[in-house]
Amino acid sequence: MSMFCYQCEQSAAPAGCTVQGVCGKTAPVANLQDELTAALVGLARALDVKGHTKEGIDYLMRGLFMCVTNVNFSEDRVQAFIDEVNAYHAQVDSTQQNFDWEQLWKGEEDIVSLRSTLLLGMRG
Numbered sequence: 001m002s003m004f005c006y007q008c009e010q011s012a013a014p015a016g017c018t019v020q021g022v023c024g025k026t027a028p029v030a031n032l033q034d035e036l037t038a039a040l041v042g043l044a045r046a047l048d049v050k051g052h053t054k055e056g057i058d059y060l061m062r063g064l065f066m067c068v069t070n071v072n073f074s075e076d077r078v079q080a081f082i083d084e085v086n087a088y089h090a091q092v093d094s095t096q097q098n099f100d101w102e103q104l105w106k107g108e109e110d111i112v113s114l115r116s117t118l119l120l121g122m123r124g
Contacts (some may be wrong), residue, residue, distance in 0.1 A: 003027035007069055007120050023070055032078040033067045034101045037119060039082050040064065044096030050093045059085055068124035085088045 005017045005025060011106075020026055040063045047056045066072045066081055089096070104115050 003030040005030045005124060007067075010069075025073055026075075028075050029073050029078060031083065032075060036063055036078055036082050036085070037067060037123060038099040038101040039085045039089065041067070041119075042096055043085055043092070044098075046089055046093035046096035049096060053092075056088070056092065061089055062082070064122055 002019060003017065003026075004049065005020075005021055009020070010023045017025070017030075021030065029049075040060055047053065062090060063081060063085060066078060072078060086098075089098070104119065105112060
């Protein structure tokens with residue numbers, strides 16, 4: 001499986017898209033959006049510890065919007081924004097790690113379902 005996306009109502013099967021999104025999202029973009037979401041969770045955790053800033057909230061909002069269905073399928077733009085988020089995160093608090101995206105799918109079924117619903121719901 002080169003990607004996994006069940007973010008929108010357009011998915012090819014109830015289990016989600018695994019090769020390319022029906023919406024046109026490619027596997028590299030889907031994986032980068034997951035990486036961006038993990039970076040945003042890491043930044044949010046750092047801001048929670050060090051204090052929220054207007055700039056930090058702006059990064060979170062722009063990042064979530066970048067992941068909304070059918071908004072941005074540019075690998076270069078998503079990667080560039082991941083780099084920006086990680087650089088800002090390091091300025092805020094370099095001790096806070098990014099969220100391990102793979103952990104979203106591990107654990108008790110109800111907890112996994114709740115986590116994915118919350119994160120993908122914020123992504124739109």
